[in-house]
Amino acid sequence: MxxxxxxxxxxxxxxxxxxxxxxxxxxxxxxxxxxxxxxxxxxxxxxxxxxxxxxxxxxxxxxxxxxxxxxxxxxxxxxxxxxxxxxxxxxxxxxxxxxxxxxxxxxxxxxxxxxxxxxxxxxxxxxxxxxxxxxxxxxxxxxxxxxxxxxxxxxxxxxxxxxxxxxxxxxxxxxxxxxxxxxxxxxxxxxxxxxxxxxxxxxxxxxxxxxxxxxxxxxxxxxxxxxxxxxxxxxxxxxxxxxxxxxxxxxxxxxxxxxxxxxxxxxxxxxxxxxxxxxxxxxxxxxxxxxxxxxxxxxxxxxxxxxxxxxxxxxxxxxxxxxxxxxxxxxxxxxxxxxxxxxxxxxxxxxxxxxxxxxxxxxxxxxCKTAPMNVFPSAESYIVRRTADTHLSVAFKGGSNNEMHNHNDVGSYIVAVDDTAVVTDPGKETYQARTFSERRYESDLLNSFGHSVPRIGGKLQTEMKHTGDTRARLLEEKLADGSPLFVRFDIRRPYQHVEGIEKLERSFSFARRDGEGFTVTDEAVFRDPLEFEDAVITFGEVRQLSEKTFLITEKGKSLLLEVDASLPFDFHIEIIKEQTDHKRPVNRMTFAVKEKVRQVKMTFKYSISQDNAAH
The missing domain is CATH 1.50.10.100 (Chondroitin AC/alginate lyase)
Structure with a gap:
C-alpha cells in the first residue's frame, strides 16, 4: 500500500x-x-x-x-x-x-x-x-x-x-x-x-x-x-x-x-x-x-x-x-x-x-486472568483479590505525592465487595483551569481531604514540590501464603510541614481465613498536643449501627466497619463539594479525636455483612 x-x-x-x-x-x-x-x-x-x-x-x-x-x-x-x-x-x-x-x-x-x-x-x-x-x-x-x-x-x-x-x-x-x-x-x-x-x-x-x-x-x-x-x-x-x-x-x-x-x-x-x-x-x-x-x-x-x-x-x-x-x-x-x-x-x-x-x-x-495478589514494590502499591468462595478484595498504597496526575493520597486504600468498591478513592474532578495549575490542590478531591488518610493539626498532606520527599517508608511486610497479610508504613513525610510529629504509622492487615477482614491502623505520637482526625471515603449510604459500628452500602454491596480508638472521638459525615463528571455525592466519614493529643491509636476493621455472605 x-x-x-x-x-x-x-x-x-x-x-x-x-x-x-x-x-x-x-x-x-x-x-x-x-x-x-x-x-x-x-x-x-x-x-x-x-x-x-x-x-x-x-x-x-x-x-x-x-x-x-x-x-x-x-x-x-x-x-x-x-x-x-x-x-x-x-x-x-x-x-x-x-x-x-x-x-x-x-x-x-x-x-x-x-x-x-x-x-x-x-x-x-x-x-x-x-x-x-x-x-x-x-x-x-x-x-x-x-x-x-x-x-x-x-x-x-x-x-x-x-x-x-x-x-x-x-x-x-x-x-x-x-x-x-x-x-x-x-x-x-x-x-x-x-x-x-x-x-x-x-x-x-x-x-x-x-x-x-x-x-x-x-x-x-x-x-x-x-x-x-x-x-x-x-x-x-x-x-x-x-x-x-x-x-x-x-x-x-x-x-x-x-x-x-x-x-x-x-x-x-x-x-x-x-x-x-x-x-x-x-x-x-x-x-x-x-x-x-x-x-x-x-x-x-x-x-x-x-x-x-x-x-x-x-x-x-x-x-x-x-x-x-x-x-x-x-x-x-x-x-x-x-x-x-x-x-x-x-x-x-x-x-x-x-x-x-x-x-x-x-x-x-x-x-482476564489474575493472581491472588500483585505487589508493585517501587510504587508501594498492593492489590489483594478475593477468591472464588470469598467476597472481600482490597487495594492500598504507600507511595508518594510526586506521582503523575498526582493526588495527595499517601496511605490511601480501597475496599471492594465482590466487584463493587464500597470504600474508595473519589477519582478525578471535572477538568477545569485550576486542575493542572498551581491551584490544583485547592480541590478537596485531589488533596488529602478527599482520601481515607489522616488530617493532623488541622493540616492536610502536601505535595513534594513544596516540601521535599513525601514518600512513605516501608517498615514491615508479611506476604506469606496461608497467613494474614501485614504491611506497615511510616507516613510522616507527607506531613513534614506539621511540626512535632515523632511517629505516624499506618498498617494494613488482611485475612481470608477465620472470617474475612481488612484492618487499617494508625498510630501517632506528637511532641506537643495536636488535633487528630481520620477519614473514610465512600459513595455509598452510611448507616450508624452503634457508637463505633457502621454499615456502608454501595450498589447493593455492604461492609461492616468497626472503629476503635485509644481516646474518645466524634463522628460526622461531610459531603465533598467539587465538580465531577459523575455528579454523585462523595461522602467523607470523619472521625475526630475530641481533644488535642500527644499520642493516639485508631483502628478501622472492615468485614463482610451477613447480607453479602448470604449471596
Missing part, C-alpha cells in the same frame, strides 16, 4: 517522495467493495449516517472560556465532535456517497479555519491562538495523525484545493515544528522530554502522520528515528515494577497510543518494538496486574470512577503479545466526544481493525 516511485532502489535509499498507509486509498475499488461483506460494515455505515445528521459548529467562540471561567468542556466537546472522521471516512471509501464526502469536506474546512489545533487549556499564554507560535499537544498530534490518514485514503476524491491546503497545514502544524525541534531551531518541546502519556500520544501522532504524508524517505526516516528514541522515555516512566502512577485510564491513553504506534511500525517495515524492548511486554500486562477484578479498578489519580476496560485496546494488546490473530467483528465505540483522556477510537482505530481483521470473538473482561 506504499506509494513509491520506481527507481530500482529501495525507497528508503533514495530521495524520492514516498508515503505509506495500512489501507489502500479509495481508488482500490476491489478492496473497498469487499468491505461491504465485513461484519463491521453495517455499524460503520450507521455511524456515518448519524454523523451526517449532526450540526457542525465551530468551537472558536468558546476558546477563551478556560481563561475566563475555567471551563474546558464547551470548546473541547464541540471540537471533538467536528474532528470525528472515523466511520465517515471509512463509509465514504466503501460507498462513495456524495453526502459522506461533502460532510467530510465541511469538517475539514471548519478545522482548517481554526487558528490552532491544540486545546485552549494547553495554550495558557495564548501564543498559539494568536499565531505567534505553533505548538504540538495531545489533540493536535492525534488530529494530524487522523487527518494524514484521511488525506491518504480520500485524497484522490477530495476537492483538489482543499486537499492541497490540508497537506500544507499538516506540514505547518506538525512536521515543521517537529523538524525545527529536532534540528535545534527551537527548544525541544515538553512532550519529547517527559515520560508521561504526553510522550506516547504525541510521538504516536507524529509517527503516524509522517508515514502517511508524502515526503522524501530520508526526511521521513530522520523523524521516525528521533521519535523512536523519544518513545523510550515513555517506557522509563513505568519504573522497575512497571507501575503506571497516572492511573488506569491514562495507562490506556498513553500506552494505547504507544501500542498503536508499535503495530503501525510493525505493519510498515516489520520492526517489533515489543521484541526490541522487553519492558513493553511487561508494561502491557498492567491491566491484569492492577485490577481488583475485570470490572473494578483502583481509582487512584485522575481516573473516572466508572472506568471500564477498552475492548479495542485489549484486543490490540493481545495481538501484539500473540494471544490473538486479529480484531473481532465489534466496532470500537467512539471515545472522542467525552474526554481527551479517553482513547480516540476514530479513523486510525478503524483502519487498524480493518487491516488486521480476523473475526475472532470480541474481547471479554471475564477472560
Amino acid at each position: 506504499a506509494k513509491e516511485i520506481e527507481t530500482g532502489k529501495p525507497a528508503a535509499e533514495t530521495n524520492e517522495i514516498v508515503c505509506w498507509n495500512n489501507l489502500p486509498d479509495v481508488t482500490d475499488r476491489k478492496f473497498w467493495e469487499k468491505q461491504r461483506s465485513n461484519p463491521l460494515y453495517p455499524e460503520i455505515r450507521k455511524n456515518a449516517q448519524e454523523a451526517c445528521s449532526q450540526e457542525l459548529i465551530s468551537p472558536m467562540p468558546h476558546y477563551y472560556d478556560v481563561f475566563v471561567t475555567g471551563n474546558r468542556i464547551c470548546y473541547q466537546e464541540k471540537l471533538f465532535s467536528v474532528q470525528d472522521f472515523g466511520s465517515l471516512a471509512i463509509a465514504c471509501c466503501i460507498d462513495q456517497e456524495p453526502r459522506f464526502l461533502k460532510n467530510i469536506e465541511d469538517r475539514l474546512r471548519l478545522l482548517l479555519d481554526l487558528p490552532t489545533w491544540i486545546l485552549p487549556a494547553h495554550d495558557r499564554e495564548k501564543l498559539n491562538v494568536s499565531g505567534k507560535t505553533v505548538d504540538i499537544d495531545l489533540n493536535s498530534s492525534k488530529l494530524a495523525d487522523e487527518l494524514s490518514t484521511l488525506l491518504y485514503l480520500l485524497g484522490p476524491v477530495l476537492n483538489h484545493d482543499l486537499a492541497e491546503k490540508l497537506k500544507a497545514e499538516l506540514f505547518r502544524r506538525l512536521v515543521i515544528p517537529v523538524e525545527d525541534a529536532i534540528g535545534g531551531k527551537s527548544p525541544l518541546p515538553f512532550w519529547m522530554l517527559t515520560n508521561s502519556n504526553w510522550n506516547a500520544v504525541c510521538t504516536s501522532g507524529v509517527v503516524g502522520a509522517v508515514l502517511r504524508l508524502p515526503m522524501q524517505a530520508t526526511r521521513r526516516d530522520g523523524i521516525l528515528n528521533h521519535m523512536l528514541e523519544t518513545s523510550k522515555k515513555f517506557l522509563d516512566g513505568f519504573g522497575p515494577d512497571f507501575y503506571c502512577s497516572e492511573g488506569i485510564s491514562y495507562f490506556f491513553f498513553g500506552f494505547g497510543h504507544y501500542m498503536r504506534m508499535v503495530m503501525l511500525l510493525k505493519q510498515f517495515d516489520g520492526r517489533d518494538l515489543f521484541e526490541a524492548d522487553p519492558r513493553a511486554f511487561k508494561i502491557a500486562m498492567f491491566p491484569e496486574n492492577f485490577m481488583i477484578s475485570p470490572v473494578c479498578f483502583p481509582t487512584y489519580a485522575d481516573i473516572p470512577i466508572d472506568f471500564k476496560l477498552n475492548p479495542f485496546l485489549m484486543e490490540l494488546r493481545d495481538i501484539l503479545i500473540g494471544r490473538r490473530n486479529g480484531f473481532s467483528c465489534k466496532v470500537p465505540p467512539n471515545g472522542n466526544l467525552v474526554s481527551i483522556a479517553q482513547f480516540d477510537n476514530g479513523l486510525n482505530a478503524l483502519a487498524l481493525q480493518l487491516s488486521l481483521f480476523s473475526g475472532e470473538p470480541p474481547f471479554s473482561p471475564e477472560s
Whole structure:
C-alpha cells in the first residue's frame, strides 16, 4: 500500500517522495467493495449516517472560556465532535456517497479555519491562538495523525484545493515544528522530554502522520528515528515494577497510543518494538496486574470512577503479545466526544481493525486472568483479590505525592465487595483551569481531604514540590501464603510541614481465613498536643449501627466497619463539594479525636455483612 516511485532502489535509499498507509486509498475499488461483506460494515455505515445528521459548529467562540471561567468542556466537546472522521471516512471509501464526502469536506474546512489545533487549556499564554507560535499537544498530534490518514485514503476524491491546503497545514502544524525541534531551531518541546502519556500520544501522532504524508524517505526516516528514541522515555516512566502512577485510564491513553504506534511500525517495515524492548511486554500486562477484578479498578489519580476496560485496546494488546490473530467483528465505540483522556477510537482505530481483521470473538473482561495478589514494590502499591468462595478484595498504597496526575493520597486504600468498591478513592474532578495549575490542590478531591488518610493539626498532606520527599517508608511486610497479610508504613513525610510529629504509622492487615477482614491502623505520637482526625471515603449510604459500628452500602454491596480508638472521638459525615463528571455525592466519614493529643491509636476493621455472605 506504499506509494513509491520506481527507481530500482529501495525507497528508503533514495530521495524520492514516498508515503505509506495500512489501507489502500479509495481508488482500490476491489478492496473497498469487499468491505461491504465485513461484519463491521453495517455499524460503520450507521455511524456515518448519524454523523451526517449532526450540526457542525465551530468551537472558536468558546476558546477563551478556560481563561475566563475555567471551563474546558464547551470548546473541547464541540471540537471533538467536528474532528470525528472515523466511520465517515471509512463509509465514504466503501460507498462513495456524495453526502459522506461533502460532510467530510465541511469538517475539514471548519478545522482548517481554526487558528490552532491544540486545546485552549494547553495554550495558557495564548501564543498559539494568536499565531505567534505553533505548538504540538495531545489533540493536535492525534488530529494530524487522523487527518494524514484521511488525506491518504480520500485524497484522490477530495476537492483538489482543499486537499492541497490540508497537506500544507499538516506540514505547518506538525512536521515543521517537529523538524525545527529536532534540528535545534527551537527548544525541544515538553512532550519529547517527559515520560508521561504526553510522550506516547504525541510521538504516536507524529509517527503516524509522517508515514502517511508524502515526503522524501530520508526526511521521513530522520523523524521516525528521533521519535523512536523519544518513545523510550515513555517506557522509563513505568519504573522497575512497571507501575503506571497516572492511573488506569491514562495507562490506556498513553500506552494505547504507544501500542498503536508499535503495530503501525510493525505493519510498515516489520520492526517489533515489543521484541526490541522487553519492558513493553511487561508494561502491557498492567491491566491484569492492577485490577481488583475485570470490572473494578483502583481509582487512584485522575481516573473516572466508572472506568471500564477498552475492548479495542485489549484486543490490540493481545495481538501484539500473540494471544490473538486479529480484531473481532465489534466496532470500537467512539471515545472522542467525552474526554481527551479517553482513547480516540476514530479513523486510525478503524483502519487498524480493518487491516488486521480476523473475526475472532470480541474481547471479554471475564477472560482476564489474575493472581491472588500483585505487589508493585517501587510504587508501594498492593492489590489483594478475593477468591472464588470469598467476597472481600482490597487495594492500598504507600507511595508518594510526586506521582503523575498526582493526588495527595499517601496511605490511601480501597475496599471492594465482590466487584463493587464500597470504600474508595473519589477519582478525578471535572477538568477545569485550576486542575493542572498551581491551584490544583485547592480541590478537596485531589488533596488529602478527599482520601481515607489522616488530617493532623488541622493540616492536610502536601505535595513534594513544596516540601521535599513525601514518600512513605516501608517498615514491615508479611506476604506469606496461608497467613494474614501485614504491611506497615511510616507516613510522616507527607506531613513534614506539621511540626512535632515523632511517629505516624499506618498498617494494613488482611485475612481470608477465620472470617474475612481488612484492618487499617494508625498510630501517632506528637511532641506537643495536636488535633487528630481520620477519614473514610465512600459513595455509598452510611448507616450508624452503634457508637463505633457502621454499615456502608454501595450498589447493593455492604461492609461492616468497626472503629476503635485509644481516646474518645466524634463522628460526622461531610459531603465533598467539587465538580465531577459523575455528579454523585462523595461522602467523607470523619472521625475526630475530641481533644488535642500527644499520642493516639485508631483502628478501622472492615468485614463482610451477613447480607453479602448470604449471596
